[in-house]
Amino acid sequence: MHPALSIIVFTTLSGLGYGLATALGTGLLDPAATATKAAHLLALALIAAGLMSSTLHLGNPQRAWRAFSQWRSSWLSREGVMAVLTFLPLAASAFLAIFESRYEPALGLAGAALSLVTVYCTAMIYASLKSVQTWHTPLTPLCYLLFALAGGFSLSTFFAAMGGGNLLLSSGLAAFFVCLAWIAKLVWRNRMNTLRPISTPETATGLGFIGKVRLFERPHINDNYLTNEMGFRVARKHAVKLAALSFGLGGIVPVALLLGLLALGAAHPAVAVGVALLAVLSHITGMLVERWLFFAEARHAVMNYYGG
Amino acid sequence: MTSLPATAPAKKLGLVIDLDVCVGCHACVISCKEWNTGGYGAALSDQDPYGAEVSGTFLNRVHSFEVIPEGGEIVGEAGEARIVHFPKSCLHCDDAPCVTVCPTGASYKRTEDGIVLVDEDMCIGCGLCAWACPYGAREMDLAAGVMKKCTLCVDRIYNETIQEIDRVPSCVRTCPANARHYGDLADPQSEVSLMVAARGGIDLMPEQGTRPVNKYLPPRPRQVLGAGSEQALLAENTDGATGFFAWLDGVLERI
Numbered sequence: 001m002h003p004a005l006s007i008i009v010f011t012t013l014s015g016l017g018y019g020l021a022t023a024l025g026t027g028l029l030d031p032a033a034t035a036t037k038a039a040h041l042l043a044l045a046l047i048a049a050g051l052m053s054s055t056l057h058l059g060n061p062q063r064a065w066r067a068f069s070q071w072r073s074s075w076l077s078r079e080g081v082m083a084v085l086t087f088l089p090l091a092a093s094a095f096l097a098i099f100e101s102r103y104e105p106a107l108g109l110a111g112a113a114l115s116l117v118t119v120y121c122t123a124m125i126y127a128s129l130k131s132v133q134t135w136h137t138p139l140t141p142l143c144y145l146l147f148a149l150a151g152g153f154s155l156s157t158f159f160a161a162m163g164g165g166n167l168l169l170s171s172g173l174a175a176f177f178v179c180l181a182w183i184a185k186l187v188w189r190n191r192m193n194t195l196r197p198i199s200t201p202e203t204a205t206g207l208g209f210i211g212k213v214r215l216f217e218r219p220h221i222n223d224n225y226l227t228n229e230m231g232f233r234v235a236r237k238h239a240v241k242l243a244a245l246s247f248g249l250g251g252i253v254p255v256a257l258l259l260g261l262l263a264l265g266a267a268h269p270a271v272a273v274g275v276a277l278l279a280v281l282s283h284i285t286g287m288l289v290e291r292w293l294f295f296a297e298a299r300h301a302v303m304n305y306y307g308g
Numbered sequence: 309m310t311s312l313p314a315t316a317p318a319k320k321l322g323l324v325i326d327l328d329v330c331v332g333c334h335a336c337v338i339s340c341k342e343w344n345t346g347g348y349g350a351a352l353s354d355q356d357p358y359g360a361e362v363s364g365t366f367l368n369r370v371h372s373f374e375v376i377p378e379g380g381e382i383v384g385e386a387g388e389a390r391i392v393h394f395p396k397s398c399l400h401c402d403d404a405p406c407v408t409v410c411p412t413g414a415s416y417k418r419t420e421d422g423i424v425l426v427d428e429d430m431c432i433g434c435g436l437c438a439w440a441c442p443y444g445a446r447e448m449d450l451a452a453g454v455m456k457k458c459t460l461c462v463d464r465i466y467n468e469t470i471q472e473i474d475r476v477p478s479c480v481r482t483c484p485a486n487a488r489h490y491g492d493l494a495d496p497q498s499e500v501s502l503m504v505a506a507r508g509g510i511d512l513m514p515e516q517g518t519r520p521v522n523k524y525l526p527p528r529p530r531q532v533l534g535a536g537s538e539q540a541l542l543a544e545n546t547d548g549a550t551g552f553f554a555w556l557d558g559v560l561e562r563i
Binding site: 057073129 | 365366390391392405414440517
C-alpha cells in the first residue's frame with residue numbers, strides 16, 4: 001500500500017495526542033503545575049494537527065462533514081464521530097487544569113476512555129479490510145492502542161520532569177507500555193512474515209484448475225491509480241533494515257532512557273528533562289518509520305491482477 | 309445509506325464474461341471509457357494524456373494471464389497451457405465491502421436491481437472504498453477527486469430514448485467476439501443464469517466473502533496438439549482417390 005505522508009503523520013500525531021490525553025485523564029500529573037497545563041494544550045494540538053492532516057489526502061475535503069453520517073457501518077465514520085465526542089471532555093479537562101488548576105476524575109477518566117476508543121476506531125479502519133490480509137487481525141488495533149499509550153506516557157514523563165510531578169510512576173508506566181507495544185508489534189510482524197495469502201492469482205482469475213497463473217500483460221503500459229495506491233514496493237527492499245531501525249529508535253532507545261530515568265530518580269531535574277525529551281523524540285522517529293512500514297509492507301489483494 | 313440492503317435485491321443485474329471467447333481486443337475498454345466519460349457523473353479524466361507518463365481513469369480493463377499446467381510450458385505439450393485474456397470491471401457484489409466502509413453514504417447498493425453506485429455529490433474522495441475492494445474495481449478520478457466505478461451503464465439499460473438493442477452496458481454492446489453478456493442473475497431462467505449453469509460459471513476470489521454477482525465462464529478444455537495429426541497424414545496418402553484424381557495421381561506418379 002502507498003504510504004501517504006498525510007496518513008502517516010495523522011496516525012502518529014493523533015496516536016501521541018490521544019495517548020497523552022489518556023495519561024492526563026488518569027490524573028497522573030499535578031493540575032496546578034504549568035507543565036501540566038502545557039501538556040493539556042499539546043495533547044489537543046497534536047489531536048487537532050493529526051485530524052487536519054488526515055483531511056489533506058481527500059479529493060473533496062469541503063464535504064468532509066458528511067463523513068460523520070455513516071457510523072452504523074463505517075469505521076472511518078465512527079472515528080470521525082468519536083474524535084468529536086472525545087474532544088468535549090478533553091477540552092473541558094484542559095479548561096479545568098489551565099484556568100482552575102483542578103483535576104476532575106470523572107471527566108478525566110471519561111476523556112481517557114474515549115481517547116482510547118477513538119484510537120481503536122482509527123486502527124479498525126485498517127483492521128477491517130479483508131483485502132489487506134496483513135492488517136486484517138485484532139493485533140492491529142492492539143498495536144495502535146499500545147503504541148498510543150507508549151507515546152502518551154513517554155510524553156507525560158517529559159512533562160513530569162518539567163515540573164508536573166510523579167516522574168517515577170510516569171516513566172515506569174511509559175517503559176512498561178513501550179515494551180508491551182513492541183511485544184505486540186513483533187507478534188504482528190511475525191504473523192505478517194509467516195502469512196499464507198488467502199487470495200492468489202489462481203483464485204483471483206479462477207484459472208487455478210488449469211495450472212499456475214502468471215500475469216502475461218498488464219492492461220496498460222504505465223501505472224494507474226490502483227498500482228500507485230496499492231502497488232507500492234520500494235520499502236520491501238529495505239524492509240528488514242527499516243524494521244530494525246524502528247525497533248531500535250521506537251523501542252530499545254526510549255526504554256533504556258526511561259529506565260535510566262527510574263534509576264536517576266528525582267536527583268537531577270535538568271538531566272531528567274533532557275533524557276525524557278530524548279526518549280520522546282526517539283520514540284516518535286521510530287514510530288514514523290513503523291507507520292511507514294505498516295503501509296509500505298502491506299500487500300493488497302488487487303496486486304494478484306497486476307503481478308505484484 | 310452505506311448499509312447493504314436488508315433484503316436481497318429482487319433483481320441482480322450483472323455481467324457474465326466468457327474467458328473462452330475473449331480475444332483481448334480491448335474494444336470494451338474503449339467503448340466503456342467513451343460512453344462513461346460523457347455519461348453518469350464526472351468525466352473520466354486522463355493525466356498527461358499526450359505525454360510519456362499518460363494515465364487515466366478506466367472502469368473496465370483487460371488483463372492477460374498465462375496459465376501453465378504442471379508438466380510443461382510449451383503450449384499443447386501438457387494439453388492446457390494457454391494465454392487467457394481477462395476483462396475486469398465491478399462485480400456488483402452482494403456483500404460489497406466498498407459500500408459498508410464509505411463514511412459519507414456516497415457509496416451504495418441499489419435495492420431494486422443490486423447495482424453498486426457512487427453518488428459523486430457526496431463522495432469526499434477518501435479512497436477507502438478502493439482499498440476495501442479486492443478486485444481493483446474502483447479508481448479515483450484525479451481531476452474530479454471522486455471515486456469512479458462501473459455503473460453497469462445505468463444510464464443505458466433503463467434509457468427509453470435509445471433503441472432497445474442498445475439498452476445493455478456499452479461493453480456488452482460493443483464486444484465483437486460476444487464474450488460479454490448482461491442480464492438478471494437472480495432469475496434462474498434468464499439467459500445469463502442458464503449460461504452460468506451450463507458452463508460452470510465461477511466467482512472471483514470467493515474467499516474474500518464478497519459474493520460477486522458477475523460471473524466468469526472458464527475456458528473450455530483445449531484439444532491436445534496430437535488430436536489433429538491423422539488429418540495431417542492423409543495429405544500424404546492417396547489410397548482412397550477415385551476418378552479424375554486417381555488418374556491424375558497415377559500420371560504424376562509415372563512422371
